[in-house]
Amino acid sequence: xxxxxxxxxxxxxxxxxxxxxxxxxxxxxxxxxxxxxxxxxxxxxxxxxxxxxxxxxxxxxxxxxxxxxxxxxxxxxxxxxxxxxxxxxxxxxxxxxxxxxxxxxxxxxxxxxxxxxxxxxxxxxxxxxxxxxxxxxxxxxxxxxxxxxxxxxxxxxxxxxxxxxxxxxxxxxxxxxxxxxxxxxxxxxxxxxxxxxxxxxxxxxxxxxxxxxxxxxxxxxxxxxxxxxxxxxxxxxxxxxxxxxxxxxxxxxxxxxxxxxxxxxxxxxxxxxxxxxxxx
Numbered sequence: 001x002x003x004x005x006x007x008x009x010x011x012x013x014x015x016x017x018x019x020x021x022x023x024x025x026x027x028x029x030x031x032x033x034x035x036x037x038x039x040x041x042x043x044x045x046x047x048x049x050x051x052x053x054x055x056x057x058x059x060x061x062x063x064x065x066x067x068x069x070x071x072x073x074x075x076x077x078x079x080x081x082x083x084x085x086x087x088x089x090x091x092x093x094x095x096x097x098x099x100x101x102x103x104x105x106x107x108x109x110x111x112x113x114x115x116x117x118x119x120x121x122x123x124x125x126x127x128x129x130x131x132x133x134x135x136x137x138x139x140x141x142x143x144x145x146x147x148x149x150x151x152x153x154x155x156x157x158x159x160x161x162x163x164x165x166x167x168x169x170x171x172x173x174x175x176x177x178x179x180x181x182x183x184x185x186x187x188x189x190x191x192x193x194x195x196x197x198x199x200x201x202x203x204x205x206x207x208x209x210x211x212x213x214x215x216x217x218x219x220x221x222x223x224x225x226x227x228x229x230x231x232x233x234x235x236x237x238x239x240x241x242x243x244x245x246x247x248x249x250x251x252x253x254x255x256x257x258x259x260x261x262x263x264x265x266x267x268x269x270x271x272x273x274x275x276x277x278x279x280x
Contacts, residue, residue, distance in 0.1 A: 004052055011048035015040040017076050021230045024083040026090060032227065056175030060246070064162055064173045067249060070155070071242055074148030078141045079234045085137060086226040097140075104139035105132065114204035115139050118236065121208035123220040134223050134233070141237035142204075149241050156252060168256060186261075189254035196247030203240040 018040035022028050028036075050059045061067040085101055088094045094101070108115040115138045119131050155161045162168050170179055177192075179185040211221060223229040 007048045007052040010051055011044035013072075014047045015044035017072075017079070018043050020076075021079055021083040021227055024080075024087050025226045025230070026087065028227065036227075056172045058175065060175065061173045061249065064168060064249075066155070067152075067161060067245075070148065070152050071245065074145060074151075074241075075234065075238050077148070078144050078238060079230060081140060081144060082137050082230045082234055085140065086133075086230060089133060090226065098136070101136035101140040102132070104143055105136040108139045108142070109135070112205075114208070115142060117205060117208040118211075118233075121212040123222060126222060126224070130222075130224060134229065137229060137233045138237065141233050145237045145241040149245060152245050153248065156248070161249075162252070162256065168253065170253065170257075174250075174253070186254045186257050189250050189257070193247040193249075193251035193254065196243045196250065200240040200242075200244035200247065203243065204236075207236055207240075 019036055022033055022036040047059075050057050051062060056062065059068070081097065085094065085097050088098050105115065110116065115135055118138050119135050122131065122134065152161070170177065170185075177189075179188075181188075214221075221228070221232065223232055
């Protein structure tokens, strides 16, 4: 019952998180509110089913807290900050959060900056105030995700993840990773960690390019709607840093397996061999 209650609580938190921007932003239409409610219910059902199941499914590191809690908390903080920023700007008073976001936007306003590339990928003809709003939101989300990454690295450096004395089950925490396939499991984990880290470094620069190219085929994304800006900028900043965190976590798991193998080899080498008789 405790396990089911925890799964139900996680589902409620995810549903509240999905509904959070729609409840904070003004002038949300009834259709948008209904769509947000439907997405919240589906997300809550998926999370509840995943954590209530005895066998792993899609969510990784579900038994290696607080990895998922840190990522969820980072995404909630980014979405909440962006929603409050848009609410303040629409009411005409950005406050301290708006001033901080504008200062960060000016600090990241240099050549080949991910924030500037995102603004340059938007269609031409948009108002200057909207472009400044997108730049401020992107800079705020980028810095918050970077701080979340530093918190995770600090948790690893202090031995808080994985927790000392606890066992790490690769099958439960990495359900989509087959340890019996291909080369050695440590080499595969290190290779996947490098791929995730490389993708996380490249995506902030490549996503604006893909956004600009997609505008040639479909209707261009302008982020003029507050809800679209909140979710679009939040995922633009969160996905690369989430991939970097996943790469660091997988590399840490590979180190744990390597240390366990070394410990077993040292214990076997320390055990004296039985005496051999002349007839053996």
